[in-house]
Amino acid sequence: MRKFALLLATFSLLFFYARSQEIVEQIERSVNQDAVEAHIRFLASDELRGRMTGTPENKIAAKYIAERLRSAGATLLPDRDSYHQQVPLLRSDAPSSAVFSFDDQELSQWDELLFITAANGTLSAPLVFVGYGSEEELKKGKIEGKIVVARAGAEDNKEARAFFGISREKVEMVKEMGGVALIELYRSSELPWSLLQNYFSGTKYTLDGPTGDSFSSGLINDAEGTWLEYFSSKKKLKSSELTIEGADTRSIEVPNVLGWIEGADPALKDEYLIISAHFDHVGVKQVPAGEDSIWNGARDNAIGTTALLTTAEFFGMNRPARSILFLACNAEEVGLLGSRYYSENPWMPLDKAIFNFNNDGAGYNNKTIMTVIGLERTSADTMIMDGAKTFGLTAIQDPVPEQNLYDRSDNVSFAAKGVPAITAAPGADDFDEEVLKYYHQPADEADNLDYAYLADYYRAYILAAYKILHAGERPFWKSGDKYEEAGKSLYSIE
Numbered sequence: 001m002r003k004f005a006l007l008l009a010t011f012s013l014l015f016f017y018a019r020s021q022e023i024v025e026q027i028e029r030s031v032n033q034d035a036v037e038a039h040i041r042f043l044a045s046d047e048l049r050g051r052m053t054g055t056p057e058n059k060i061a062a063k064y065i066a067e068r069l070r071s072a073g074a075t076l077l078p079d080r081d082s083y084h085q086q087v088p089l090l091r092s093d094a095p096s097s098a099v100f101s102f103d104d105q106e107l108s109q110w111d112e113l114l115f116i117t118a119a120n121g122t123l124s125a126p127l128v129f130v131g132y133g134s135e136e137e138l139k140k141g142k143i144e145g146k147i148v149v150a151r152a153g154a155e156d157n158k159e160a161r162a163f164f165g166i167s168r169e170k171v172e173m174v175k176e177m178g179g180v181a182l183i184e185l186y187r188s189s190e191l192p193w194s195l196l197q198n199y200f201s202g203t204k205y206t207l208d209g210p211t212g213d214s215f216s217s218g219l220i221n222d223a224e225g226t227w228l229e230y231f232s233s234k235k236k237l238k239s240s241e242l243t244i245e246g247a248d249t250r251s252i253e254v255p256n257v258l259g260w261i262e263g264a265d266p267a268l269k270d271e272y273l274i275i276s277a278h279f280d281h282v283g284v285k286q287v288p289a290g291e292d293s294i295w296n297g298a299r300d301n302a303i304g305t306t307a308l309l310t311t312a313e314f315f316g317m318n319r320p321a322r323s324i325l326f327l328a329c330n331a332e333e334v335g336l337l338g339s340r341y342y343s344e345n346p347w348m349p350l351d352k353a354i355f356n357f358n359n360d361g362a363g364y365n366n367k368t369i370m371t372v373i374g375l376e377r378t379s380a381d382t383m384i385m386d387g388a389k390t391f392g393l394t395a396i397q398d399p400v401p402e403q404n405l406y407d408r409s410d411n412v413s414f415a416a417k418g419v420p421a422i423t424a425a426p427g428a429d430d431f432d433e434e435v436l437k438y439y440h441q442p443a444d445e446a447d448n449l450d451y452a453y454l455a456d457y458y459r460a461y462i463l464a465a466y467k468i469l470h471a472g473e474r475p476f477w478k479s480g481d482k483y484e485e486a487g488k489s490l491y492s493i494e
């Protein structure tokens with residue numbers, strides 16, 4: 001039976017290949033420049049106010065995507081009754097004031113003190129200093145009922161970017177052992193205090209945990225190392241007091257949008273390609289009177305969302321051998337949260353996903369290319385280059401690897417699980433002035449796009465997707481890639 005199925009599959013793949021010229025012509029006709037422009041103009045309109053996560057306009061965008069998927073012929077996922085997957089988030093606004101006092105010292109919010117999570121009210125408790133706050137040090141410190149002070153990071157990891165992940169682990173341990181708050185001494189030239197101030201003064205989003213949160217965890221600005229010296233000599237204080245006012249933490253739900261096109265080949269339809277793009281952007285900001293306050297996000301990422309819709313429109317009329325899962329992700333701009341939640345709570349088994357072909361762009365400065373972040377990392381590279389070439393474009397790999405774009409978009413949520421994943425973007429050969437003019441700027445509007453170029457970009461993208469959907473061999477990580485091991489374990493490859 002298995003052999004028969006394999007033969008059948010091979011036959012059907014050959015059949016699909018023989019039709020390749022016909023397919024190119026069908027893609028050419030299917031991608032309609034006016035239809036493309038309509039999607040982008042709607043998604044990037046002032047009326048949608050920048051599609052910020054959690055706003056009514058973000059929901060309208062999700063509704064639009066779901067209905068366009070439906071009309072393209074993408075169905076609900078098997079056993080689901082909605083195109084929307086609700087993503088539970090915690091939305092926190094920084095406290096309006098925070099004061100930490102001990103001995104004859106008093107530290108207050110912004111210049112001396114910042115909170116990652118904050119619970120309103122006054123805590124009076126003994127204080128204990130626990131070095132880096134490893135599990136052993138916390139146990140030794142007998143932290144129950146105490147305010148815990150620790151150095152940020154860990155003995156074996158002092159990288160600033162790792163501080164926050166490590167801090168979350170410490171918070172869990174401190175809570176478990178009955179500590180009442182965690183304050184860390186922060187010192188880094190890599191991520192200076194002023195950047196943190198900027199970040200923590202805005203609204204922050206995290207995936208909502210089972211507990212919700214009413215625990216204060218914060219940082220002391222220790223740029224000079226004087227507080228480390230102070231606490232290293234004091235170790236314990238009989239009393240200290242932490243007073244926080246005006247913190248606001250709420251649970252919200254925001255939708256991811258999912259659609260499904262079932263493959264036509266009975267032997268292959270269990271396998272599927274993930275076509276993804278985030279549809280949220282950064283919303284409306286306070287600006288001086290008379291200036292544009294709406295960050296429309298035409299390039300970032302109405303263009304990518306439209307790639308997803310246009311791909312659905314093509315394959316709805318031209319069913320592929322393998323299936324396609326469409327995932328329009330929410331909450332990307334606030335920390336890749338929609339894709340991360342989906343990858344932790346998938347609606348289809350991830351080991352049947354053959355590839356994640358994500359779309360996300362900053363902008364373009366070269367209309368002869370398409371930029372593919374991660375192009376060189378998987379064996380889908382030649383299929384993507386061929387797809388692009390057929391429509392007159394050259395597929396190039398990440399022009400600015402030092403920016404680490406691969407780990408800054410939704411593809412990484414799938415890569416971390418082992419699914420070979422890349423991100424396609426309109427042609428940028430550098431992060432130059434032409435790109436920065438629009439990147440996360442109110443000028444990123446539907447009016448200043450070249451729709452003829454975008455139509456060709458979409459055609460190239462769809463043909464590349466077509467080739468992956470009908471590949472004899474499923475794509476995989478190139479040997480030695482950072483995510484190769486995760487891939488082997490996901491697909492049980494020896």
Ligand SMILES: [Zn+2]
Pocket residue numbers: 278300301332360361
């Ligand atoms: Zn983006």
